[in-house]
Amino acid sequence: MKYMDLIVKPSLKSFYKKRYISGTISWYHHPQFHDNIYLTIEWLLRRIRSDGFSSEFSIGPGVSRTFLAGTTYEVNDNGTVSIDHKAGYYYAMITAGGGFGYDFSMKKKIPVLMYTRFNMITMFPYNSTIYFRPVLELGIKYSPRKAKALVKKT
Amino acid sequence: MRIASLIILLLFLSSCQKETITISEKASDVFYVENAGASMRVLVEGNTASNTFILLIHGGPGASSYVYNTSYISRNLENNCAMVYWDQRNAGASQGGSNGTYLHLDQMIDDLKKVIEVLKYRYGQNMSLFLLGHSFGGLVAADFITRPEGQSMIKGLINADGSHNYPLNDTLTRQMLLNTGLSEVPKSKKTAKWEKIIQYCLQHTGNFSIEESQQLETYGMKAETYIKSVKKINLVGTVLDHTITDKSPLTSILVNLLYSEDSNFNKELAVSNFSGSLYKVTIPVLCLWGKYDFICPVELGEDFYNKISSADKKMVISPISGHNLILQDEKLFCDEVNAFVLKYR
Numbered sequence: 001m002k003y004m005d006l007i008v009k010p011s012l013k014s015f016y017k018k019r020y021i022s023g024t025i026s027w028y029h030h031p032q033f034h035d036n037i038y039l040t041i042e043w044l045l046r047r048i049r050s051d052g053f054s055s056e057f058s059i060g061p062g063v064s065r066t067f068l069a070g071t072t073y074e075v076n077d078n079g080t081v082s083i084d085h086k087a088g089y090y091y092a093m094i095t096a097g098g099g100f101g102y103d104f105s106m107k108k109k110i111p112v113l114m115y116t117r118f119n120m121i122t123m124f125p126y127n128s129t130i131y132f133r134p135v136l137e138l139g140i141k142y143s144p145r146k147a148k149a150l151v152k153k154t
Numbered sequence: 155m156r157i158a159s160l161i162i163l164l165l166f167l168s169s170c171q172k173e174t175i176t177i178s179e180k181a182s183d184v185f186y187v188e189n190a191g192a193s194m195r196v197l198v199e200g201n202t203a204s205n206t207f208i209l210l211i212h213g214g215p216g217a218s219s220y221v222y223n224t225s226y227i228s229r230n231l232e233n234n235c236a237m238v239y240w241d242q243r244n245a246g247a248s249q250g251g252s253n254g255t256y257l258h259l260d261q262m263i264d265d266l267k268k269v270i271e272v273l274k275y276r277y278g279q280n281m282s283l284f285l286l287g288h289s290f291g292g293l294v295a296a297d298f299i300t301r302p303e304g305q306s307m308i309k310g311l312i313n314a315d316g317s318h319n320y321p322l323n324d325t326l327t328r329q330m331l332l333n334t335g336l337s338e339v340p341k342s343k344k345t346a347k348w349e350k351i352i353q354y355c356l357q358h359t360g361n362f363s364i365e366e367s368q369q370l371e372t373y374g375m376k377a378e379t380y381i382k383s384v385k386k387i388n389l390v391g392t393v394l395d396h397t398i399t400d401k402s403p404l405t406s407i408l409v410n411l412l413y414s415e416d417s418n419f420n421k422e423l424a425v426s427n428f429s430g431s432l433y434k435v436t437i438p439v440l441c442l443w444g445k446y447d448f449i450c451p452v453e454l455g456e457d458f459y460n461k462i463s464s465a466d467k468k469m470v471i472s473p474i475s476g477h478n479l480i481l482q483d484e485k486l487f488c489d490e491v492n493a494f495v496l497k498y499r
Contacts (some may be wrong), residue, residue, distance in 0.1 A: 032184045033247050033403045068193055068249065071173040072186040075268040081275040083173060084188055089251050127244045128254030129413040132405050
């Protein structure tokens with residue numbers, strides 16, 4: 001959801017500054033450790049220069065569910081062993097990150113933004129402390145609305 | 155569409171929990187044992203077909219088993235038996251939620267017992283199982299084998315630079331730092347560093363607080379690096395070198411270590427002492443010690459060796475090792491352990 005869009009002109013350079021609130025579902029796989037699916041709601045600030053290059057910053061809360069990467073056993077007091085098929089944990093999360101990209105709609109009539117973003121995700125309470133993990137995100141954003149607008153202009 | 159993808163992914167992840175048990179000369183199985191708020195990672199690597207298993211109880215608390223899984227041990231020990239690398243709760247790749255209240259010695263003994271029960275469930279009740287305790291792992295092992303059911307579950311114990319008595323440990327560390335310091339000052343190039351240690355030992359003479367105990371350990375770690383004949387190792391480098399092959403979760407290893415190092419658990423450990431109950435130990439025991447181990451000095455090993463009642467016991471001292479004989483004198487370690495398990499399995 002975009003909630004602000006404005007043009008700023010400091011000195012001679014112009015750029016768009018866009019602020020969004022976005023919902024994202026992500027997943028990573030760490031062999032022998034866990035798989036993690038997480039849902040985040042992020043506040044995102046993106047600046048797009050007139051030559052198409054962009055930079056962005058995002059931060060937001062989320063929730064995560066891990067799935068352990070291996071058979072998980074439980075042993076009861078009688079010594080009976082059983083398998084927990086849904087082994088894993090729910091964690092609260094905060095993510096923050098920044099990155100850069102290129103908006104092809106600024107120079108050519110292609111409604112696509114390519115970007116790369118370095119995120120730091122933190123999960124808690126992980127063993128009564130905070131787990132952090134750096135994540136590199138590569139993305140392509142296609143805007144159907146922008147595509148329509150570009151078609152109308154031509 | 156997104157929801158459908160999510161459901162497919164969840165079904166796929168649930169199916170990842172399929173049980174695989176490998177009986178071969180080159181097994182590598184990872185599984186988890188869940189107990190009291192913690193899911194503890196266990197890696198079984200090596201010759202599971204031999205039916206001989208060595209369960210490593212790593213140091214710490216809060217260190218991990220990753221550091222012990224070297225290529226030398228893989229080539230020279232895991233060909234004869236299977237090594238079981240267990241990450242204790244709040245350590246290494248072990249995971250959980252808000253579980254700090256369970257971090258105490260009794261719980262760790264219960265964890266160990268359950269890990270053994272799962273091993274026997276997976277690989278057979280008649281397996282030959284040995285415990286290998288290093289440093290803090292030596293305390294867990296000492297607690298376990300002095301309990302009634304402990305010795306009946308294993309064939310023998312390997313105690314490598316382990317601590318079974320923390321108050322005595324601190325006294326012996328101080329004494330060794332002081333004596334070695336005084337003899338090293340005239341001949342060592344590290345005079346200033348030794349003098350600092352000597353000063354500290356002269357000012358802190360006994361009834362050590364937890365801070366003093368931790369400071370003595372820090373000096374102990376540094377002191378062995380001042381001795382020329384001790385083989386230098388880089389523990390952090392060892393973990394980093396194997397990051398890709400071992401698929402190590404580095405940040406988990408780090409946050410678990412930091413949490414456990416600062417936890418209240420250390421207050422309980424500071425007064426833990428099993429010297430008085432070691433007479434109950436009758437199973438075969440192999441003690442391996444570094445001559446220059448300041449953290450758990452040789453005299454601590456001798457206290458352990460002299461107090462157990464085992465008829466089959468042996469103590470070997472490595473002249474090139476400090477506190478990490480397993481990594482500093484890998485040949486001696488593998489030769490002695492191979493001979494020990496071959497004899498008593």
